[in-house]
Amino acid sequence: MEAEQDQALKERAQRVIPNGMWGHMDAARIPVAYPQYFARARGCRLWDVDGREYIDFLCAYGPMVLGYGDPDVELAAERQRREGDIFNGPTVRLVELAEAVVGTIAHADWAMFQKNGTDAMTTCVSIAREATGRRKILVANGAYHGAVPWCNPYPAGSTPEDRAHLVRYDYNDAASLAAAAETCRGDLAAILVSGFKHDVGKHHELPMADFAGAARQLCDEAGAALIVDDVRAGFRLHMGGSWETVGIRPDLSAFSKAIANGYPLACVTGSERFRAAAARVFVTGSFWYGAVAMAAALATLDKLGGIGGIAIMERMGQRLRDGIAAQAAGRGIRLRQSGPPQMPVILFEDDDDRRKGWTFCAEALKRGTYLHAAHTMFLSAAHTEADIDRALEATDAALGVVAERFGWQ
């Protein structure tokens, strides 16, 4: 059996983990062909527990921005580890990293660090409420901002009060944003926006200038905080923060995933106006001051900037996109590739049940290319032209199967 080890682990897990797995990495959410358990990784290559090798376009759902096991990041982490990680207080790495973040993120006058993207988003919301003395938070329909009751996309285990002060709008729709803000008159604490629109299973959209400008203006007029959730997009669109691409500066931003190339870290950055409120909000965690993840972040930001990592990812993503577009066009397959090339999503037309999408991905997987049919995918700076070209051989064959099975052309 091809996936013998994987199957054995799934069975063991069923006994000691509810339903065998939980959260976004639960392989039960994706086709059975996908492995649940992995053994090792290097660069953009990934091996599952049955020894099958993949060119990876998920990058651990985002964190691996320089590639798995990047030697420079690992060296920096190892050097710090020899001195220690957590103590009764932070190390010099905290100050160095806060300085580096303030020097990198365009709107940032200060920084604080956490462990989860959700920690960073919750902290942003608390700072906005503390600074304004107000309660309402505008959140886009379909946006993901974390997995705790106030923002969880799945309400199981939460109470209506957990999200009592959320007001919904549609991303990139300035009129809907204004209408939502209007309902909050005098009680608007913040407008929350993702770095770009990357809702699962939907076409991705970069922020439009009129929408971004309207968000900034509404916050300025109301004295509310503009919060960019850059947890997923951060350090892949623009080193200064994703909304630099539209020339709009938020008041608060949340980063995580890619900031330390896989080491657990999150970050909140803010402008001067929100500094005092940030100092008044009590947020903390046992491992938030850990120096190893901070050393990894320093090395990650330094290297990403130094090698022009974002441009590499963009170029590799464009090469993949162009190749797939040509392959699909040649077969008359209608699909749409959206999002920035370095964070793509590929959706087939007339595919509400996602059968075409998952067939495509499962066939590519068989041929050693790990794609996802609904979630944002991720390029890393470790992807080379040779990797992309090899992946394109897999997608070409996979599109052939899709054409055959679903009768295109």
Add this chain to the structure above:
Amino acid sequence: MEAEQDQALKERAQRVIPNGMWGHMDAARIPVAYPQYFARARGCRLWDVDGREYIDFLCAYGPMVLGYGDPDVELAAERQRREGDIFNGPTVRLVELAEAVVGTIAHADWAMFQKNGTDAMTTCVSIAREATGRRKILVANGAYHGAVPWCNPYPAGSTPEDRAHLVRYDYNDAASLAAAAETCRGDLAAILVSGFKHDVGKHHELPMADFAGAARQLCDEAGAALIVDDVRAGFRLHMGGSWETVGIRPDLSAFSKAIANGYPLACVTGSERFRAAAARVFVTGSFWYGAVAMAAALATLDKLGGIGGIAIMERMGQRLRDGIAAQAAGRGIRLRQSGPPQMPVILFEDDDDRRKGWTFCAEALKRGTYLHAAHTMFLSAAHTEADIDRALEATDAALGVVAERFGWQ
């Protein structure tokens, strides 16, 4: 100047971090004599950035249960790191650790893993609400369960709705617990209790059998979940969970701090009855499936059990307690040492402003012994009799200063 490096870092931090630091490790909360920044650590020894060495009785506020840089834990982590940490799914370490936890924690039929103690507590509450379809959570006055709006001891940045369904009782007071439960009739989701009462600045109390029994009985009668927050006490009182000391088994428990000897990890364990609800609650984080922290946890649990770590910590804590008691008695100093010996708090009588307590600690600090005047302290399995005896020299001199300054005897 003695703390030149520390002072320089504090000044740099003021520019790029709100108020220079945040959370429980903010040295502005403790006397100026205390260093904010640390350089390295080994075993139970800690060095600050100015090269001053301390015997540490805070253990990074709990995580360092085997001592800083424990060679067996570091070796296990390093071996896993060579293969990788995070991927597009977990590794075999997840299954091994869930099995180990289920084999160690008395009430556990399953386990799930997170990064922060707060993550674990929030997950427990969500599971209890999902399982029962109810909303009310009983929480002890003064107890700390995390730093997000639903449980944050400081309300800045939260809304009243965040804690709409919390009902308060007094720890170790069965009558107050029953009265609180009575107000929830038909809507009681869970009773939340700490492994023992370890509120900051208060005498610590082990759970009393009648209180623990009453909590269990109230939950059984109401069909609610008994949740033990073992984030702070876990793996220092009893390997099977802190309430094993009173023979009462909870339905859900939260662990973190000591589970992986400093590597960022948290854990929720539960009984069979709550397995299905746990599978329905969506909780996740980018780094929650990281294999390095899980490898560290496997090594930590294995070694702690193997060497009888809890007994070592208890013995060393008792040696420290007996020594301080004799030193205080000899000078007629009235202080009270409470909590289990391995997680002590030392409070002086007639010391509401804590001046005696902090004088004692600051004088001990000068002599190379790091204590805390309000927070739970922690022994580790790396503390030896020689360490305790050296610390006792420092406490003896420090008590001498207290006696002189505050006129005892």
